[in-house]
Amino acid sequence: MKDGDESEQVRELQARLRQIGYFDRSPTAFYGSMTGGAVKAFQKKRELPQTGSVDEITWQKLLGMTRKPTADELKPSTTNKLDKPDPRCLTGRVLCISKESRTLAWMVDGKVLSSFDVRFGSENTPTREGTFKVDRKERTWKSTLYHTQMPYSMFFSRGQAVHYSADFAARGYAGASHGCVNVRDMSKLAEVFNQVKVGDKVVVHW
Structure with missing residues (x-):
């Protein structure tokens, strides 16, 4: 290995x-x-x-x-431990997303304000990596491609968004998204959704 x-x-x-x-x-x-x-x-x-x-x-x-x-x-039920933040996450307002630790940290000027376990896309529908910006927010949204509910969506790369997933909450890592960043704690995500602004940075990294 x-x-x-x-x-x-x-x-x-x-x-x-x-x-x-x-x-x-x-x-x-x-x-x-x-x-x-x-x-x-x-x-x-x-x-x-x-x-x-x-x-x-x-x-x-x-x-x-x-x-x-x-x-x-x-496959423990405990919360994943955050990585050391990517250098791109240390300034400004950032949704800092690590594929390796499967975590999302909402950070402002290098300080973690909130964090989540997250799930990513499968091999066929991978979550894109890179530096992006939140280009729109939708408190309630239904995928036009997959017809699934996407509450608290924060879109950052075309159709890919950070959003709550009932499937992730129920099945955990037994499943995968269609490319979005799935969150399984809806109440915590609702709080962050209210804090994040259109234009805030999104970093997806290994």
């Missing part, structure tokens, strides 16, 4: 690393820089080559030190 991989084995890797204190957030199944750093720290402690990737020796060593993760360890 290596940087950029996404699989259930990566989820298991993260859960096992979490058991022994090397990974301090909910497993996401995506192998990014945080996972690589955790693997490197594990390798250093065991005097293995510090590649940040998982070879057979590293995997077997980890298996020997951990137990099979439970369903709750693999």
Whole structure:
């Protein structure tokens, strides 16, 4: 396993690393820089080559030190931990969205005012990455393409928006969006919706 991989084995890797204190957030199944750093720290402690990737020796060593993760360890209901903010998020009013930690932070001048677990599009309908602006807000909206309800929509890239998803609230990460950034806490999102202005920055990053 290596940087950029996404699989259930990566989820298991993260859960096992979490058991022994090397990974301090909910497993996401995506192998990014945080996972690589955790693997490197594990390798250093065991005097293995510090590649940040998982070879057979590293995997077997980890298996020997951990137990099979439970369903709750693999997909916990707890809130995901925020990443260190992307540098683009440190100035102004920003919806700072991390694909790796699956989080959204509403930030003003570098301070996090509110944060959420979020869900993204599938491989066929990916959420676009980059720096955008909120170009319109709709308190109630129904997708013209997919005919699903999108309450508290903040559109930032053509049809893609941050919005509440009843499906995400019900099914969690078992599903995916059609490209939007799904939020599962409607009351908290309603508060942020009232604070965000058209023209505020949106940053979507790994």
